Amino acid sequence: MSLDDIAGVAHEPAGTPAGVVMLTHGAGGSRDSPLLIRICDEWARRGWLAVRYNLPYRRRRPKGPPSGSAAGDRAGILEAITLARSLTDRPVIAGGHSYGGRQTSMVVAENPGLVAVLTLFSYPLHPPGKPTRLRAEHFAAITAPTVFTQGTADPFGTIDELRSAVGEIPAPVEIVEVTGARHDLGSKTLDVPVIAVDAALAALP
Known part of the structure; x- marks a missing residue:
């Protein structure tokens, strides 16, 4: 298993x-999302090896929505984290943006002890306009400290909705609020990678 295998x-x-x-x-x-690139640059500045990688459906097809099964994407995430653990005897942190973060959180829920910290960006708590369709059924099984970096104008979940849902997580949780940001976490006033990495480092056991 190498970085090429996970793109x-x-x-x-x-x-x-x-x-x-x-x-x-x-x-x-x-993996070429501008947000991921900026976050990985920030992690490298802090002395960490940061890897941005493509999910299995994106390796098969360069554009378009997820295809195939989410279970297949989760298998790819588990491969990526397993590869990370083979590269170091130091902490491994994992996460992602929106769908990728959600699937990573499910992998972490299914595999206690897999990562030191879970770092999630724009967690898609529910589809826009459908606040009763929560995607939080696995939260009670997450045992890793978790950081949510969330825009206050994200249509996939308000800060209050997220704060209510994360009460199910038995591990320490930090919500990093990005004032005025939508799902892309764009902000003219806050350096999102800096505040997100700060919070993840503070969450390390």
Whole structure:
């Protein structure tokens, strides 16, 4: 298993990595998402090896929504995190944006002890306009400290809805609010990668 097998791009730190961060993309995106690139650059600046990688459906097809099964994407995430664990004896952090973050959180729920911290960006708590269709049924099984970086104008879930849902998570949880940001986490006032990495580092056991 290598980075090529997961279509991964590594952002290398200056010295010996403090650990490995594995991040993946949202439903319509890829490893080349500008947000993922900026976050991985920030992790590398902090001394971590950061890898942004494509989910299995994106490896098969360069564009379009997820195809095939979500279970297949979760198998790809487990492969990526397993690869990260083989690269270091230091902490491994994993997560992703939207769909990729949700699937990563499900993998972490199914595999206690797999990662040191779960870092999720724009968690898609429910489809836009359908607040009763919550995607949080696995939260009670998440045992890793979890950081949610969420825009206050995200149509996939309000901060209050998220705060209510994460009460099910038995591990420490931090919600990083990005004022005014929508699902892409664009902000003219906050450096989203900096505040997200700060929160993830603070969550390390």
